[in-house]
Amino acid sequence: MIQLSNIEKVYRTKTIETIALNKVNLGINKGEFVAIMGPSGCGKSTLLNIMGLLDSPTAGTISLDGQAVTSFGDKKLANFRNKKLGFIFQSYHLINDLSVLDNVELPLLYRDGVSGSERRKRAMEALEKVGLSARMKHYPNQLSGGQRQRVAIARAIIGDPEIILADEPTGNLDSVMGEEVINILLNLNKTDGTTIVMVTHDEHMANKTQRIIRFFDGQQVN
Amino acid sequence: MIQLSNIEKVYRTKTIETIALNKVNLGINKGEFVAIMGPSGCGKSTLLNIMGLLDSPTAGTISLDGQAVTSFGDKKLANFRNKKLGFIFQSYHLINDLSVLDNVELPLLYRDGVSGSERRKRAMEALEKVGLSARMKHYPNQLSGGQRQRVAIARAIIGDPEIILADEPTGNLDSVMGEEVINILLNLNKTDGTTIVMVTHDEHMANKTQRIIRFFDGQQVN
Ligand SMILES: Nc1ncnc2c1ncn2[C@@H]1O[C@H](COP(=O)(O)OP(=O)(O)OP(=O)(O)O)[C@@H](O)[C@H]1O
Ligand SMILES: Nc1ncnc2c1ncn2[C@@H]1O[C@H](COP(=O)(O)OP(=O)(O)OP(=O)(O)O)[C@@H](O)[C@H]1O
Ligand SMILES: [Mg+2]
Ligand SMILES: [Mg+2]
Numbered sequence A, B: 001m002i003q004l005s006n007i008e009k010v011y012r013t014k015t016i017e018t019i020a021l022n023k024v025n026l027g028i029n030k031g032e033f034v035a036i037m038g039p040s041g042c043g044k045s046t047l048l049n050i051m052g053l054l055d056s057p058t059a060g061t062i063s064l065d066g067q068a069v070t071s072f073g074d075k076k077l078a079n080f081r082n083k084k085l086g087f088i089f090q091s092y093h094l095i096n097d098l099s100v101l102d103n104v105e106l107p108l109l110y111r112d113g114v115s116g117s118e119r120r121k122r123a124m125e126a127l128e129k130v131g132l133s134a135r136m137k138h139y140p141n142q143l144s145g146g147q148r149q150r151v152a153i154a155r156a157i158i159g160d161p162e163i164i165l166a167d168e169p170t171g172n173l174d175s176v177m178g179e180e181v182i183n184i185l186l187n188l189n190k191t192d193g194t195t196i197v198m199v200t201h202d203e204h205m206a207n208k209t210q211r212i213i214r215f216f217d218g219q220q221v222n
Helices: A044-051 A074-084 A100-109 A116-129 A145-157 A175-192 B044-051 B074-084 B100-109 B116-129 B145-157 B175-192
Strands: A002-012 A017-028 A033-037 A059-064 A085-088 A163-167 A195-199 A211-216 B002-012 B017-028 B033-037 B059-064 B085-088 B163-167 B195-199 B211-216
Touching (some): A002 A044, A017 A044, A033 A175, A044 A059, A044 A163, A044 A195, A074 A085, A085 A145, A100 A116, A100 A145, A145 A163, A145 A175, A175 A195, B017 B044, B044 B059, B044 B163, B044 B195, B074 B085, B085 B145, B100 B116, B116 B145, B145 B163, B145 B175, B163 B175, B175 B195
Parallel strands (some): A033 A195, A085 A163, A163 A195, B033 B195, B085 B163, B163 B195
Antiparallel strands (some): A002 A017, A002 A059, B002 B017, B002 B059
């Protein structure tokens, strides 16, 4: 489902060159639920952004669902991303001018065959799942940290994507809510066959997945 | 050191009234290191913002270091905050146009008797403590999530404040780096007598403090 071959990612600032990903070769099968762990700064978010086609590698290729996406043009890439991927960002990236409900509906805004009322209904169901029905009309700056995280989660699952990329989805949640979130992901994986890649610093959460991939200094170490 | 009496905080949106803090009476002694735990959305950040004089309660009074701060004017409040408090925000609030080093130096910019070179030296020491010496010239948007969190931590400790308010300071850190951060806080508490209030979702971290205060739905429950 996700195949990374010889992926390199180098960042350059005026003074420092950082090899964020170094010859990464990684395969994730359709329907797998894997966790990615490693020290702060070792390349996990960079890896997820490249898998999610939000950033391009300095070298190497990616294929998603058997398609050589590294060669796609912007429009084709955006289309593919919208149909196939759900992304939970480490810093949420909610739209401050939109209400919680509108934020969650966003992925379905561009999808053919989904009416306004269908979109609203699915957004409300997604918010119900993360316990935020009472916050639909709030704006992101009126929410707690963990509530923002949960809106990001609801937005990532609403489109029933085939692949979910979750960057530390429980970092700002208490253990009870964290369990509910991991269970949402486990269910999507079990009942819908959703392929899930979850970055986490939480060993307990990682142990609930099928495979843990460990990174250190831009390279896979296990 | 920190005394909250009958604190109330009510938020109102167009449709919903939220009693974020409900008759909170809380005392924290000089030199204490307490943890605050509770479900996502139960009022922890609101509590810390009020303790840190960043937000005013709807009702009730606060006294910090024996002074009735709720009655201070803006200028006096800002002065008191800058001298006595160090704040680690749940969403970091780094300044995007400033380098990491300049971000960390900020609290000392307004302090009399601290030269530019003294400020630079102390900022580098603080960054050294959180393992970010190699990122001094980076800008916040060139950092990983956990690196941003660590810059926020360095900025909070550089001024040797008497009180540190830490809102989930290890949420985006791996266990090794998280341990280093809690050890920095434990040392400040033990050797400098710094009063520390730390919100955390991590039971393991909370157990390293002297007292755990639990909140639920805006009220203290233990
Ligand atoms: N500006 C605001 N306007 C309206 N409601 C608000 C505002 N800020 C916070 N709230 C609400 O007040 C409640 C408490 O928020 P707070 O940020 O203190 O929670 P928290 O305990 O820190 O949660 P978390 O663990 O998720 O960070 C939440 O239900 C939130 O939706
Ligand atoms: N735009 C950028 N410019 C320069 N360096 C960058 C940029 N983005 C990331 N980096 C660097 O690349 C490295 C990897 O960053 P990444 O965000 O992938 O780490 P991470 O494993 O997700 O860390 P964390 O657990 O703290 O979130 C870091 O050392 C970071 O400083
Ligand atoms: Mg990251
Ligand atoms: Mg909070």
